[in-house]
Amino acid sequence: MDVKKAGWQRLDDVLASLRGASPEAATRAQLKEFEALLRARQRRQQRASGPTLTEDLAELVMPQIADPAIFQSAQYTAILDELVSDVLPEIEEDVEVRGLVAVLLMEELDRHRSLQRRLRERDL
Numbered sequence: 372m373d374v375k376k377a378g379w380q381r382l383d384d385v386l387a388s389l390r391g392a393s394p395e396a397a398t399r400a401q402l403k404e405f406e407a408l409l410r411a412r413q414r415r416q417q418r419a420s421g422p423t424l425t426e427d428l429a430e431l432v433m434p435q436i437a438d439p440a441i442f443q444s445a446q447y448t449a450i451l452d453e454l455v456s457d458v459l460p461e462i463e464e465d466v467e468v469r470g471l472v473a474v475l476l477m478e479e480l481d482r483h484r485s486l487q488r489r490l491r492e493r494d495l
Contacts, residue, residue, distance in 0.1 A: 379408075379425070398489075405433065448487075451480045
């Protein structure tokens with residue numbers, strides 16, 4: 372499948388085009404692009420019986436969220452904190468795997484806290 376024909380862009384091309392834009396402009400642009408991709412995907416799904424490999428990859432990279440409110444709640448942060456502090460140390464995997472999972476969870480915590488800060492600043 373030709374990526375250009377499908378209207379998709381490579382991530383590095385999109386990021387390069389957003390350099391120099393304000394974070395809010397980038398976020399708006401990303402939201403518009405994401406919504407367009409969702410609409411296009413829904414149209415394709417109506418026509419086809421099953422998802423293509425490209426659609427499966429897009430779902431993996433940007434999954435659909437059933438309840439977006441989870442990202443606005445303090446519970447989300449509490450769950451991630453508990454995973455890092457209580458659950459992860461109990462997992463019987465080698466140290467390297469636990470370390471990698473801890474790094475991923477901490478990055479997600481940082482990303483969520485950053486998002487919450489931006490949302491609060493926007494609402495002020």
